[in-house]
């Protein structure tokens with residue numbers, strides 16, 4: 001399975017007729033990790049929902065590769081802060097579910113689920129229920145389950161927002177590691193500019209008028225300050241809008 005490019009062209013997104021995002025143009029290249037930052041309420045989650053096929057566009061188009069996005073697909077996984085694991089299934093059996101949905105024969109699921117759990121550092125806890133795991137461990141299971149489904153695009157909405165600083169830093173490094181070996185395009189939403197700089201090949205600042213600025217990582221010295229400045233301007237514009 002190859003990574004999937006994602007495209008938003010002249011996109012307007014709205015809830016109950018009230019526009020949230022207007023005329024947005026954004027191209028995500030196949031295989032890149034694009035991080036989206038922006039003021040609270042500017043429509044970051046809404047954009048992910050459109051790419052996930054959960055929210056139809058009011059105007060413009062969203063595409064995955066050449067195909068218009070008209071609904072959810074197993075090719076595009078959405079990952080939230082809440083781990084959304086099934087509470088009555090062990091970590092291993094949560095991962096096995098993703099394998100079953102991918103059509104992996106029953107006889108191979110157990111070993112493959114254990115390999116994915118091992119990959120996210122969870123060997124030895126495969127038989128525990130979600131409530132017997134810490135928040136960071138549950139996020140690891142969620143990551144294993146997402147990767148096991150082999151999506152071609154992963155849409156991540158502040159997945160580490162609920163974790164303490166130390167666990168969050170560990171998860172960021174782990175994610176950077178596993179993504180390096182995964183053939184998937186990633187759109188990652190965060191409030192944390194340092195997280196954006198660690199994970200993103202490219203970082204865009206979303207503002208009330210669409211993409212306010214875009215940066216390649218390592219593009220120039222002082223990138224962090226530049227992003228913070230753009231973010232500050234976007235927040236002011238959002239407040240004045």
Ligand SMILES: Nc1ncnc2c1ncn2[C@@H]1O[C@H](COP(=O)(O)OP(=O)(O)OP(=O)(O)O)[C@@H](O)[C@H]1O
Nearest residue numbers: 015016020038039040041042043044045046047191
């Ligand atoms: N289901 C909904 N129904 C109505 N309005 C909504 C709904 N979801 C979001 N909104 C509104 O749309 C706007 C954008 O919300 P969204 O969650 O996309 O912003 P965000 O940039 O992800 O914000 P944050 O950074 O705070 O998570 C907000 O004004 C929000 O109140």
